[in-house]
Amino acid sequence: MPTEHRAYAVGAEPVTLRIVVGEGQMGGVAVGVGDDDITAQNGLYTLGAGDHLVGQPAFAAVSVSLANPASRRTSVTYTLDGGVNDAFTLEQDLTGGTGGAVVDYRLFMTFTSAAGGTS
Amino acid sequence: VKARLRSLGTATVAAAALLSAAPAAAQDADSLYLAPMRAPASPAFVILGIALAAVERPATPQAFALGLVAAEGGSGLLPQNYAVEVAPYWMGPRRTLTWAQVERPGVAGAIAQSFTVSLATATGAGTQPEDSLTRVGIGFRVMPVAGQVSPAAHHLAAGLQQRLDARSRRVVQQMRAEVAGDTAGVAAIQAWLLADSAVTADLGSQLADAMRARVGLIVEVAAALSAGFAGNDFNAGAVDGRGAWATVTYAMPDQPLDLIAVARWLNLNPVVGPAQDALELGGRGILRAGPMAGSVEFVRRQASALAALPSDGGGLASGNRLVGILEYRATPDLFVGFTFGQDHPVAGRDVTPLVARLGVNFAWGKRPLITGAP
Numbered sequence: 340m341p342t343e344h345r346a347y348a349v350g351a352e353p354v355t356l357r358i359v360v361g362e363g364q365m366g367g368v369a370v371g372v373g374d375d376d377i378t379a380q381n382g383l384y385t386l387g388a389g390d391h392l393v394g395q396p397a398f399a400a401v402s403v404s405l406a407n408p409a410s411r412r413t414s415v416t417y418t419l420d421g422g423v424n425d426a427f428t429l430e431q432d433l434t435g436g437t438g439g440a441v442v443d444y445r446l447f448m449t450f451t452s453a454a455g456g457t458s
Numbered sequence: 459v460k461a462r463l464r465s466l467g468t469a470t471v472a473a474a475a476l477l478s479a480a481p482a483a484a485q486d487a488d489s490l491y492l493a494p495m496r497a498p499a500s501p502a503f504v505i506l507g508i509a510l511a512a513v514e515r516p517a518t519p520q521a522f523a524l525g526l527v528a529a530e531g532g533s534g535l536l537p538q539n540y541a542v543e544v545a546p547y548w549m550g551p552r553r554t555l556t557w558a559q560v561e562r563p564g565v566a567g568a569i570a571q572s573f574t575v576s577l578a579t580a581t582g583a584g585t586q587p588e589d590s591l592t593r594v595g596i597g598f599r600v601m602p603v604a605g606q607v608s609p610a611a612h613h614l615a616a617g618l619q620q621r622l623d624a625r626s627r628r629v630v631q632q633m634r635a636e637v638a639g640d641t642a643g644v645a646a647i648q649a650w651l652l653a654d655s656a657v658t659a660d661l662g663s664q665l666a667d668a669m670r671a672r673v674g675l676i677v678e679v680a681a682a683l684s685a686g687f688a689g690n691d692f693n694a695g696a697v698d699g700r701g702a703w704a705t706v707t708y709a710m711p712d713q714p715l716d717l718i719a720v721a722r723w724l725n726l727n728p729v730v731g732p733a734q735d736a737l738e739l740g741g742r743g744i745l746r747a748g749p750m751a752g753s754v755e756f757v758r759r760q761a762s763a764l765a766a767l768p769s770d771g772g773g774l775a776s777g778n779r780l781v782g783i784l785e786y787r788a789t790p791d792l793f794v795g796f797t798f799g800q801d802h803p804v805a806g807r808d809v810t811p812l813v814a815r816l817g818v819n820f821a822w823g824k825r826p827l828i829t830g831a832p
Contacts, residue, residue: 340629358629363560365615367622368629369630376630396637397754400629402622404674406615407560409545409571413662414553430553441622441658442763448638 340443341431349389350453354421356384358399361414363407372397389421389450398449405440414443422427423453500543502578505701511740511797513720513785514678514705541578541595549590560669561607561615572601572678592690593698594788605676607710611668618665620659625651652677654694669793676707676765686728703738713818714746720757724775734774736761743784749787756780758801781813 345356360366370377370384373395377384386397402415417429431444477678486812547570559567578595607615628647635643684699703722710716726731740757761774783801788794802813 359554359556361551361555363552363555363557365618365622365665367619367624367626370621371634374634376627389744396634399635400626400633402625402629402658404618404622404658404665406618406662406665406669406773407557408666409548409560410552412551414551416553419547434831441625441655441662443625445629445633447633 340445342445342447343429343431344447344449345419346427346449346451347419347420348424348451348453349392351388351390352421354386354389354392354419354450356386356399356448357382357418357420358384358401359416360403360411360417361416362410364403364410364413365406366401366403366415368399368401369398370399390452392450393452395450397450398446399445399446399448403442403444405442413442413444417446419448422450467806500541500574500576500578500600501680502543502576502595502684503541503680504680504703505595505597505684505699506578506580511720511742511753511781512738512779513740513755516681536592541576541807543574543576545572545574547573557615563604565602568604570606571601572599573597577581577683590690592687593684593697594687595682595684595699597680597690600705601676601678603675603677603812604671605674605707605709607672608668608671610667614665614668618658618661621654621661625654625658628654647745669710673709673711678705678707680704684792698726699727716742716744716746718742718744724774731773732764734764736774740779751783751785753783753785754781755799757802761805761832764805772807775803775805777803779813805830 356370358368358370360368368379370379370386372386372392375384381450387400388394399417401415403415405411405413415431429446504512557814562569563571576595576597576599578597580595581590582594595782615616630652632644632647632651635641635647679702681702681761682700683697685695686698687695701722701724705718705720707716708717720738720741722738723737725733726736736759738757738759742753742755744753757779759774759776759779763778764773779800779802781797781801783795783797785795795815797813797815799813801813804811
């Protein structure tokens, strides 16, 4: 399963995560911070205030099924926003697969303090 | 020459294979995959008169497809007629295209997603080199009205969404266990994911199949152009055919029945013989039963009068085409179609042309597989 690890510098502002399952495929999404599960509102996951995220691991998992008969690609785009730098986008994708095949995409996030602390 | 070409369009044994691949730049040889079965009914084949059916039914486009047709009377074992069909939209990544936009694409989305360009060649070998003729066709088609997802697909999609949501939650649990160093927990969840994969993939496969057959009103527009090269002489090439047509399909949501109407305009200007226009109106009813589909196709042709009959007879005559078509998807990799009936009459000939075509679509090579990071 495709796995990425990303560190993100945060301040006090709320940090949000937007996830897009591309290629017209169907996907299930789960996001967690520490032991807490985060639910989306209008497709946007609010992970919490930046200074509270430092020191906590955060997780995003996307299970994608190749249900679009016109494509054999899967892709997931993550956009983290609210940190001290501009939003960044991470893309993961795979090509090829049988109809219906399931791919689990994983993103491990850690947060560093803009003041210099780390998770 | 004309008689030879006409033989391509009548009693034909067709062996059609579809090979589909993502763009070469985006993959290596291991990630080649095979497209789902589909009859070689691209507009380029239609304008050359070698398609299995005169009334095409709508189909899910593929990024790249190759069709081969071996015609009766051809020399050697290899097919002499080839077509490629490309759907530009699906050749590159579509990272922002969501499932909802595939389910309900709207007119603009349907046009973009369904636009295909096809190229085909048909070769008629004569007894003398100067009698041979190669024809090249180019065509496009687009589906501005794409119908709806079937109720069965809606049901499958709801079930699959639940499974994928549950699976992604398990994956997050596994990620937590990894961070915590809980190897037993990781292994337990991994076992659950493995067991779930087969069930979820099967459901996804059923959904992908169900998504291929949209229901309701479907409108497809196509056009094509052909050129003939007498004696296989490049300098002798000339445009010898143009056509434009629209097909309107109503696929019943709760019944395995599709009704298709076609209106087609043709302008033929053969290398040998006079130019003619023809208007074709017809329809096709398709009854689906599991992997089988039976259909009846009727097309009425009204051809413009010939100023003078060509010396070898031929030319378009007004009249009807009535054929029956049986299609069977024997396995996911093998599709067989059989067409039988009477073709449009030919000017100057007192016979009713026969259509008897066997079409086989088959896939070969590696089984499709996921590539990339483990």
